[in-house]
Amino acid sequence: MPQLSDEMLDALGAQPGVPLSDRATANPTWWPSDAPQSKAEGKKALAELGEQLSAYQERLFASAAVGGAKDSVLLVLQGMDTAGKGGIVRHVMGLMDPQGVEHHSFKAPTPEEQAHHFLWRIERELPARGKIGVFDRSHYEDVLIHRVKGLTSRQGIEARYQRINDFETRLQEQGIRVLKVMLHISREEQYRRLLERLENPQKNWKFTTDDVDDRLLWDDYQQAYEIAIERTHTQLNPWFIVPADQKWAARWTVAQLLLRELQRIDPQWPTASYDVAEQRARLEASQ
Amino acid sequence: MPQLSDEMLDALGAQPGVPLSDRATANPTWWPSDAPQSKAEGKKALAELGEQLSAYQERLFASAAVGGAKDSVLLVLQGMDTAGKGGIVRHVMGLMDPQGVEHHSFKAPTPEEQAHHFLWRIERELPARGKIGVFDRSHYEDVLIHRVKGLTSRQGIEARYQRINDFETRLQEQGIRVLKVMLHISREEQYRRLLERLENPQKNWKFTTDDVDDRLLWDDYQQAYEIAIERTHTQLNPWFIVPADQKWAARWTVAQLLLRELQRIDPQWPTASYDVAEQRARLEASQ
Numbered sequence: 397m398p399q400l401s402d403e404m405l406d407a408l409g410a411q412p413g414v415p416l417s418d419r420a421t422a423n424p425t426w427w428p429s430d431a432p433q434s435k436a437e438g439k440k441a442l443a444e445l446g447e448q449l450s451a452y453q454e455r456l457f458a459s460a461a462v463g464g465a466k467d468s469v470l471l472v473l474q475g476m477d478t479a480g481k482g483g484i485v486r487h488v489m490g491l492m493d494p495q496g497v498e499h500h501s502f503k504a505p506t507p508e509e510q511a512h513h514f515l516w517r518i519e520r521e522l523p524a525r526g527k528i529g530v531f532d533r534s535h536y537e538d539v540l541i542h543r544v545k546g547l548t549s550r551q552g553i554e555a556r557y558q559r560i561n562d563f564e565t566r567l568q569e570q571g572i573r574v575l576k577v578m579l580h581i582s583r584e585e586q587y588r589r590l591l592e593r594l595e596n597p598q599k600n601w602k603f604t605t606d607d608v609d610d611r612l613l614w615d616d617y618q619q620a621y622e623i624a625i626e627r628t629h630t631q632l633n634p635w636f637i638v639p640a641d642q643k644w645a646a647r648w649t650v651a652q653l654l655l656r657e658l659q660r661i662d663p664q665w666p667t668a669s670y671d672v673a674e675q676r677a678r679l680e681a682s683q
Numbered sequence: 684m685p686q687l688s689d690e691m692l693d694a695l696g697a698q699p700g701v702p703l704s705d706r707a708t709a710n711p712t713w714w715p716s717d718a719p720q721s722k723a724e725g726k727k728a729l730a731e732l733g734e735q736l737s738a739y740q741e742r743l744f745a746s747a748a749v750g751g752a753k754d755s756v757l758l759v760l761q762g763m764d765t766a767g768k769g770g771i772v773r774h775v776m777g778l779m780d781p782q783g784v785e786h787h788s789f790k791a792p793t794p795e796e797q798a799h800h801f802l803w804r805i806e807r808e809l810p811a812r813g814k815i816g817v818f819d820r821s822h823y824e825d826v827l828i829h830r831v832k833g834l835t836s837r838q839g840i841e842a843r844y845q846r847i848n849d850f851e852t853r854l855q856e857q858g859i860r861v862l863k864v865m866l867h868i869s870r871e872e873q874y875r876r877l878l879e880r881l882e883n884p885q886k887n888w889k890f891t892t893d894d895v896d897d898r899l900l901w902d903d904y905q906q907a908y909e910i911a912i913e914r915t916h917t918q919l920n921p922w923f924i925v926p927a928d929q930k931w932a933a934r935w936t937v938a939q940l941l942l943r944e945l946q947r948i949d950p951q952w953p954t955a956s957y958d959v960a961e962q963r964a965r966l967e968a969s970q
Contacts, residue, residue: 462888486780493773495788495819499781532782587970594963600955601749608965668887676881678895683874 398430400652408649410635412626416618421582422641431648438644445651446491452658453492453528455665460526463666466571469657470522470529471650474536475579476617477607478589480640480647481532484579488651489530498523501532514538514556515563522572528654529572535560536624543620544613557627564633573657574633577650578621579640583614685717687939695936697922699913703905708869709928718935725931732938733778739945740779740815742952747813750953753858756944757809757816758937761823762866763904764894765876767927767934768819771866775938776817785810788819801825801843802850809859815941816859822847823911830907831900844914851920860944861920864937865908866927870901 400408407426411419432438459465471489473481489497500521509517515535523529539556542548548556564574581589590611593603610617629635636653640646687695694713698706719725746752758776760768776784787808796804802822810816826843829835835843851861868876877898880890897904916922923940927933 458888482782485782489781490777490779492777494776494781494784494786494817495769495772497781501782530781587966590966591963594959594966597955598952600959601745601953603955603957603962605957605962605965608962608969611966611969665885666888668884668890670890670892672881672887675890675892675895676878678892679874679877679881679898682895682898 398428400656401428404428404431405656408636408638408653410625410629410637412629416580416622416637419580419637420639421580421585422639422645424639427645432644435642435644438642438648442487442491442644442648442651445648445655448655449488449651449658450492452655452661452663453496456528456658456661456663457493457496457526459663459666460524461666462669463664465663465666466525467573467661467663468523468525468527468529468571469573469575469654469661470531470567471654472531472534472536472574472576473579474534474540474577474621475640476581476586476614477610478586478593479579479581480643481579483643484577484647484650485530485532487647488654489528491651492528496527498527498529499532500529502534502537515559518563522567525571535563536628539624540617540620543623544616557624560628561630561633564628564630568632573661575653575657576628576633576635577653578625578635578637579646580637581640583611585641586611586614685715687943688715691715691718692943695923695925695940697912697916697924699916703867703909703924706867706924707926708867708872709926709932711926714932719931722929722931725929725935729774729778729931729935729938732935732942735942736775736938736945737779739942739948739950740783743815743945743948743950744780744783744813746950746953747811748953749956750951752950752953753812754860754948754950755810755812755814755816755858756860756862756941756948757818757854758941759818759821759823759861759863760866761821761827761864761908762927763868763873763901764897765873765880766866766868767930768866770930771864771934771937772817772819774934775941776815778938779815783814785814785816786819787816789821789824802846805850809854812858822850823915826911827904827907830910831903844911847915848917848920851915851917855919860948862940862944863915863920863922864940865912865922865924866933867924868927870898872928873898873901 404426407424432441456467460467473484475481485499489499502517505517518535521531539553539560543553567574590603590607593599625635638646638649691713694711719728743754747754760771762768772786776786789804792804805822808818826840826847830840854861877890877894880886912922925933925936
């Protein structure tokens with residue numbers, strides 16, 4: 397089972413100053429030779445990763461439920477429409493026990509949410525201790541679409557980057573490992589995926605007219621991503637930019653990044669808080 | 684792929700007047716010959732059922748997200764400690780996309796929950812339209828443990844059965860299909876499972892001293908279940924009592940019951956709310 401090498405981690409990490417258009421969306425030159433090379437290989441490798449993820453997830457859950465550990469993980473997924481965020485939830489998070497996973501998909505804010513600070517609704521959906529959370533979109537929408545559509549002033553957007561950094565620093569301090577992933581697709585791949593949603597009646601429901609509206613603002617969104625990533629890519633909370641034109645490659649990569657976070661936590665089975673021999677005697681007596 | 688026959692459904696249904704001790708916890712005489720007969724066969728059959736469940740789940744989600752359908756499903760899981768409720772969540776609900784599944788595990792009520800009506804916390808966790816919800820324990824705790832431990836007067840418990848029936852009738856009216864399952868294990872099987880939790884250090888965290896306390900009240904709990912099931916087993920909201928000494932058999936059975944609910948809803952792919960040809964032209968122009 398290949399693991400993420402330091403080289404691959406470096407290559408996946410955001411590189412301030414490098415425009416997104418210079419970053420691979422498929423078949424990157426740095427793709428490891430021992431990583432899966434095809435859809436079929438990717439699917440098999442992902443299933444194997446699932447076994448490892450499941451094992452870590454259960455230990456993480458147990459360590460918090462009984463052992464008093466405070467760790468959790470939060471996978472933040474961002475990307476253009478059709479980038480595959482939902483597919484990551486389904487095919488990567490879906491590998492683990494639903495009891496240990498908390499999923500939230502952030503849509504356009506409700507009136508109640510709009511009546512609060514932009515981090516209010518984020519706070520409410522943070523994963524509990526021992527859980528693995530996943531956000532399909534996140535607080536980053538408030539500096540992405542807000543910048544592109546001018547919903548917040550440029551000065552206000554600048555302040556929000558700092559609020560986000562402060563917020564994420566606090567999350568790390570309280571034990572939430574934030575794993576920030578941008579699924580990076582090409583404009584051509586988005587075209588193919590949107591076309592598929594229009595051509596396949598069973599996928600029509602996934603398409604909205606906003607998707608084309610936003611596509612027409614592609615360059616503005618890419619620029620908003622570049623700036624947001626540059627301002628919020630910190631040593632404590634780095635961004636990873638995952639080539640996502642090939643869904644199987646993106647899923648394998650994100651699963652590896654998630655596994656790495658879990659390995660860094662290295663949760664331990666908690667020791668019994670009761671006297672095992674004594675309870676065993678009680679149990680025997682109850683037969 | 685064998686489906687649930689009418690005979691099997693009848694056999695699974697609660698039968699008022701028949702004590703739980705007269706119902707099979709393993710190898711029931713009515714187990715169909717075309718159903719899986721071993722752990723290996725059960726695992727294979729469950730994976731196949733997963734494909735069907737996933738397909739229905741996505742259509743249910745789509746029908747509500749875009750099509751305006753109001754249907755959802757709520758699987759209510761009850762059973763003695765170690766009956767396998769968590770295993771159903773992991774191995775049956777885990778077959779489906781986490782984006783379409785809402786899981787909640789009810790523990791001893793918090794002070795805030797205790798300051799409300801017993802249905803208050805239940806209401807808050809009901810599945811949204813298009814979702815498949817699962818409750819690991821539920822409002823039934825408020826007539827089970829409350830009866831056994833005398834936390835509510837007998838008169839109060841009697842009133843609660845009616846409150847539950849009214850509540851579940853309303854849920855059906857608003858489109859929530861309630862699927863009530865009691866996982867029925869034998870006292871001997873519980874002994875084996877508790878012993879395993881004590882003997883295997885990696886399972887120690889799943890054991891609490893309460894488990895033996897409650898085991899000593901086995902007969903009281905069985906009686907509380909019998910009465911609760913009898914009072915709340917209605918034509919609209921029947922109870923199913925699933926033999927659960929064999930985990931693989933219980934999981935296959937619950938997956939079949941869930942599939943049946945989804946088939947009864949028969950969700951349809953929604954039709955596009957936009958002009959497909961027009962959007963396709965816009966998309967082409969954006970290339």
